[in-house]
Amino acid sequence: MAYSDDRLEEIFERSRELNPDFLDNTASLAFEMHSDWLSVLAAENIKRINDADACDYVFHTASSTEFIFNACSKLSLPNEVKYSAVFIFDSFMVQLVTYFYQKVMRSKHSLRRKFRQWEHVEATLSRQIALRVLSAIQIASKMHSYHESLSIETVKLCLKKYGYCYPDDSIMKSELRMLSMIDWNPTYHCTPLVYVESLFKIINKFLNLINFQLFPETNKVVTLILCGLLEGKILYVV
Incomplete structure (x- = not known):
């Protein structure tokens, strides 16, 4: 053309x-x-390869990425925040699901009760997806620019638009839990x-x-x- x-x-x-x-x-x-x-990028990429795990990017799906990108666009956040949030969300969810799975499987309950417990865990995690996504975006926005990062009030209003009502305390605890679960190491410095x-x-x-x-x-x-x-x-x- x-x-x-x-x-x-x-x-x-x-x-x-x-x-x-x-x-x-x-x-x-x-x-x-x-x-x-280029040496810095290569060194970090080698570390990423060496640290790779079979569970990596399990939650890095098209639907979760689309959700995060759309939320960031509505909040007028830069591209750096979008990509960082995707990796933070995936890392946290892998750690969280692994933690609950091991907790259920290591219990001394019967298999039937373990199955019911896991169904309850899945239902709870599903209800909290929007909150976890916004927490990942909030952390990523602080990595990009603390002064322009998302406030708790902004996160609460955004969640309300998605049909969820959370108090300030729950939003703050979600952010802290996410940081604690990923060992306060949000993501690699360089995104794709x-x-x-x-x-x-x-x-x-x-x-x-x-x-x-x-x-x-x-x-x-x-x-x-x-x-x-x-x-x-x-x-x-x-």
């Missing part, structure tokens, strides 16, 4: 408003520090968003370094890829 100059300008203007501006060098790392930053944005930023720096205007075909391909991403016509770029 061919784009007119006006259409391209419109697309890029919308990109600057809604997406990271990879052409903006304000507060960006110097080119000499890129290798150091950081990796992707760093990749695009470094690619842009590299293209500028070799002055890719000397290669009009490359320039054209990059432009079309960006247009396709912004128009939603390209789902993955390999």
Whole structure:
């Protein structure tokens, strides 16, 4: 599909408003520090691989992610908060479900009673999903910017819109329990968003370094890829 100059300008203007501006060098790392930053990302990724467990991302489902992303959008929270909240929620739920499962299975009750107890646990966890999601978002917002983080009152109002009424004390206890359950280690410092944005930023720096205007075909391909991403016509770029 061919784009007119006006259409391209419109697309890029919308990109600057809604997406990271990879052409903006304000507060960006110097080119000499890129290798150091890539080393940091690589080291953390290796740690993530070494720490991987079979239960990881059990609650990182399409429905839970959609719920978290929609809630963050309604609260006008940045993308960093969305991704961090997804990982915090998953980590907490895995720990919480494991704790209750072991507690039920290690009891000396009969199998029938254990089954009834587990049904009760499942029902309770299901009722509390919205509260746990908002607690994860609240913690993620504090990681991003404490001064712009969600207050208890904001969380309470948001839960009310979803049809749940919780007092301030319950919201505070939920946040503290979540932090305690994940051992006060909310998530890895770098979410996938950081990796992707760093990749695009470094690619842009590299293209500028070799002055890719000397290669009009490359320039054209990059432009079309960006247009396709912004128009939603390209789902993955390999």
